Amino acid sequence: MKTALVGCGLVGAKRARCLAQDELVSAVDADEARARLIAGGFPGCRSARDWRPEVERDDVELVLVCTSNDALVEVARAAVRAGKHVLVEKPAARSVAELDALIEDARSTGVVAKVGFNHRFHPALHRAKTLFAVGAIGPLLYLRGRYGHGGRLGYEREWRADKGRAGGGELLDQGVHLIDLARWFAGDFVEVFGRVATYFWDMPVEDNGFLYLRTAAGQSAWLHASWTEWKNLFSFEVFGRDGKLQIDGLGGSYGPERLTYYKMKPELGPPEVEVFDYPGEDRSWGAELLDLRLAIAERREPEGTLQDARKALAIVEAAYAQSGAPR
Numbered sequence: 001m002k003t004a005l006v007g008c009g010l011v012g013a014k015r016a017r018c019l020a021q022d023e024l025v026s027a028v029d030a031d032e033a034r035a036r037l038i039a040g041g042f043p044g045c046r047s048a049r050d051w052r053p054e055v056e057r058d059d060v061e062l063v064l065v066c067t068s069n070d071a072l073v074e075v076a077r078a079a080v081r082a083g084k085h086v087l088v089e090k091p092a093a094r095s096v097a098e099l100d101a102l103i104e105d106a107r108s109t110g111v112v113a114k115v116g117f118n119h120r121f122h123p124a125l126h127r128a129k130t131l132f133a134v135g136a137i138g139p140l141l142y143l144r145g146r147y148g149h150g151g152r153l154g155y156e157r158e159w160r161a162d163k164g165r166a167g168g169g170e171l172l173d174q175g176v177h178l179i180d181l182a183r184w185f186a187g188d189f190v191e192v193f194g195r196v197a198t199y200f201w202d203m204p205v206e207d208n209g210f211l212y213l214r215t216a217a218g219q220s221a222w223l224h225a226s227w228t229e230w231k232n233l234f235s236f237e238v239f240g241r242d243g244k245l246q247i248d249g250l251g252g253s254y255g256p257e258r259l260t261y262y263k264m265k266p267e268l269g270p271p272e273v274e275v276f277d278y279p280g281e282d283r284s285w286g287a288e289l290l291d292l293r294l295a296i297a298e299r300r301e302p303e304g305t306l307q308d309a310r311k312a313l314a315i316v317e318a319a320y321a322q323s324g325a326p327r
Helices: 010-016 032-039 051-055 069-081 096-109 123-133 175-186 284-298 306-323
Strands: 003-006 024-028 046-048 062-065 085-089 113-116 140-148 191-197 208-214 220-226 233-240 243-248 257-263 272-278
Touching (some): 010 032, 024 051, 032 046, 051 069, 062 069, 069 085, 069 096, 085 284, 113 284, 113 306, 123 233, 123 243, 123 257, 123 284, 140 175, 175 220, 175 306
Parallel strands (some): 003 062, 024 046, 062 085
Antiparallel strands (some): 140 233, 191 208, 208 220, 243 257, 257 272
16 A cells, blocks of 8 residues: 655654555655655655645555654544545544544544554464453453563653653553553453552653553453663563463563463463463564555454544543642
């Protein structure tokens, strides 16, 4: 599909690497040098600073929106209003109210719009969901998730630390991935208890977010997202009556990606253990883009919809309301 990329930072570059050589026709960034760097890898692709003419081009079919949070909805709305399919990076908006306008535009134009919840496409998580769906660990009891990174010098001066641009801190940043995964396994949550705090960084947004979520059936999820992990970490555990699925690592600085399946025996005691390792580069970005292409071709909803993002944002907003100022 002829594609325009808006936002050529780290995530935009990852998205671009998943495209065929003749697919990317426009690369846009406020820093045009970054746009030129990506465009140079695609014959015939042009670079630009102004995104609006590019997303409205007649030959563009798909727009990848990889900007900072303050521009996500504006760019995505312009794209869907121009009849383009859209992948907008998480969290898709800074608030539920902001996202609702995009949802309405996408509904009225009939385009396919999805959110960049690439964690659903990590092979360890994908296999865990398949095992869970076929009853490998029995009925769900509860979930536990931790996600965080170690930070870097000057982090408090980056755009994610700017409340106006970002909309929130770590709970809105990495936390929405944990919330989305928890909903993916458990379904909707009817109770939210949250607390955010700023423990280390001198900034007006939180560097840690803590959640306890409960479904109507009583299953629980304990989630912690942190910018003070000091060593990048990802851990997600799904506990069932008959076993447990544990996902550790995402590759790269988060450590090797691994799924461990613990199958309980009727007599209990030590479980049977099966380990699935996924070495090599992160394959989730390409798998997510493939699902979007298939969703467009098959006229179905993709994995990770605008409604999924809305429900995650509603949980974040509830935690913010319960916490007051993140201090």
